[in-house]
Amino acid sequence: MGESEGDTGNLTQLEFLALNSEFNIADGHARQSLTPGQSKIIDDLPLLFAEGEKRLVEELEHEAHHAFFSALGQHSYPSAPGRVLSCYSSSVAMEILSRALSETVASVALVHPTFDNIADLLRGNGLELVPLAEGPLHGDDLDAGLLASVGCVFVTTPNNPTGLVVSRERLTRLAAQCAAHGVVLALDTSFRGFDTRAHYDHYEVLNASGARWVVIEDTGKLWPTLDLKVGMLVHSENLGLPVEKIYSDILLGVSPLILAMVRRFSEDAAAGGLEDLHRFIAANRAMVRAELTGLPGVTFPDPDSRASVERIGIEDLTGTQVWAQLRKHNVYALPCRPFHWADPSQGDHTLRLALARSTDPLTQSVRALRHVLSQR
Numbered sequence: 001m002g003e004s005e006g007d008t009g010n011l012t013q014l015e016f017l018a019l020n021s022e023f024n025i026a027d028g029h030a031r032q033s034l035t036p037g038q039s040k041i042i043d044d045l046p047l048l049f050a051e052g053e054k055r056l057v058e059e060l061e062h063e064a065h066h067a068f069f070s071a072l073g074q075h076s077y078p079s080a081p082g083r084v085l086s087c088y089s090s091s092v093a094m095e096i097l098s099r100a101l102s103e104t105v106a107s108v109a110l111v112h113p114t115f116d117n118i119a120d121l122l123r124g125n126g127l128e129l130v131p132l133a134e135g136p137l138h139g140d141d142l143d144a145g146l147l148a149s150v151g152c153v154f155v156t157t158p159n160n161p162t163g164l165v166v167s168r169e170r171l172t173r174l175a176a177q178c179a180a181h182g183v184v185l186a187l188d189t190s191f192r193g194f195d196t197r198a199h200y201d202h203y204e205v206l207n208a209s210g211a212r213w214v215v216i217e218d219t220g221k222l223w224p225t226l227d228l229k230v231g232m233l234v235h236s237e238n239l240g241l242p243v244e245k246i247y248s249d250i251l252l253g254v255s256p257l258i259l260a261m262v263r264r265f266s267e268d269a270a271a272g273g274l275e276d277l278h279r280f281i282a283a284n285r286a287m288v289r290a291e292l293t294g295l296p297g298v299t300f301p302d303p304d305s306r307a308s309v310e311r312i313g314i315e316d317l318t319g320t321q322v323w324a325q326l327r328k329h330n331v332y333a334l335p336c337r338p339f340h341w342a343d344p345s346q347g348d349h350t351l352r353l354a355l356a357r358s359t360d361p362l363t364q365s366v367r368a369l370r371h372v373l374s375q376r
């Protein structure tokens with residue numbers, strides 16, 4: 001494999017290949033069946049459409065934000081106009097942030113590994129990236145030299161693919177350090193919904209720090225809504241970046257139908273749907289581990305992860321080799337090299353599986369993986 005290890009494309013290109021397979025365990029979008037409570041909301045879509053036609057967008061947007069943030073413990077989110085910018089997806093929010101940063105900032109310290117389109121969008125806007133390994137990020141204070149050399153620290157929490165969560169104590173310290181150095185602190189919390197350890201009120205901590213901060217929130221990973229979703233760019237009053245102007249360069253707003261749907265899914269989540277989801281993902285994770293445990297050289301690098309993805313470590317094959325073998329069975333996972341955007345070789349021996357899938361096709365996919373790994 002050696003030379004060709006890097007030739008598989010970025011993660012989204014790999015996810016695209018998987019879209020038409022019934023054994024798509026590649027992307028992190030939610031593709032499990034609707035719960036009965038969620039099906040009821042989909043049955044009500046004509047009513048939500050009528051509501052979207054009749055009511056003021058401002059009201060629907062306010063209600064969607066309130067329901068979403070409340071369901072995830074984010075009570076101190078800013079409610080002033082323009083401080084929560086609703087986008088078609090979190091990647092659109094990320095593009096807006098990247099463009100805004102590029103007007104005044106030259107380099108960004110970015111968590112390593114993480115979803116590669118974050119690095120690609122920052123680089124695509126001319127920003128230099130400095131890798132921030134998860135060990136130091138979750139350990140002591142950040143190096144003062146690093147903070148003096150960058151304009152922004154960007155952290156994904158819970159991280160994709162590792163599931164690591166920045167604790168309240170760590171966020172408090174990180175925000176204080178960013179405030180002291182005048183560095184923007186940016187968080188991508190797209191996987192927040194899966195992990196109650198990420199449900200402490202981040203906005204309370206950020207507001208109290210005095211830091212310039214941005215948070216990208218996302219409804220897109222949580223509910224199987226056929227990619228009808230909202231990404232939100234939330235920012236501090238003192239951010240000092242032209243995010244609202246750049247937002248208006250790109251979009252007017254998201255559909256009121258989607259906002260009304262997000263409100264209903266959030267209410268359902270708060271009324272027990274989130275606990276059901278956590279149980280569902282935990283059961284799928286337990287199934288994956290049970291099927292693969294005992295295979296020689298196979299490890300689970302993220303024992304504490306609650307995110308809707310699971311990494312598998314494979315000692316004597318590369319993730320790309322296993323990915324290619326799985327494709328022959330019409331099963332599509334993700335080799336992890338691209339997550340390691342600064343040094344892909346660090347991801348050579350890991351594969352990522354999506355857990356937000358109906359249990360049957362997921363089980364069949366994992367059995368195919370077990371078969372491939374047993375053939376070594």
Ligand SMILES: Cc1ncc(COP(=O)(O)O)c(C=O)c1O
Binds near residue numbers: 089091115156160188
């Ligand atoms: C952490 C993280 N942020 C952002 C995105 C982009 O999400 P979307 O494709 O909905 O724009 C992803 C996609 O998987 C992700 O994992």
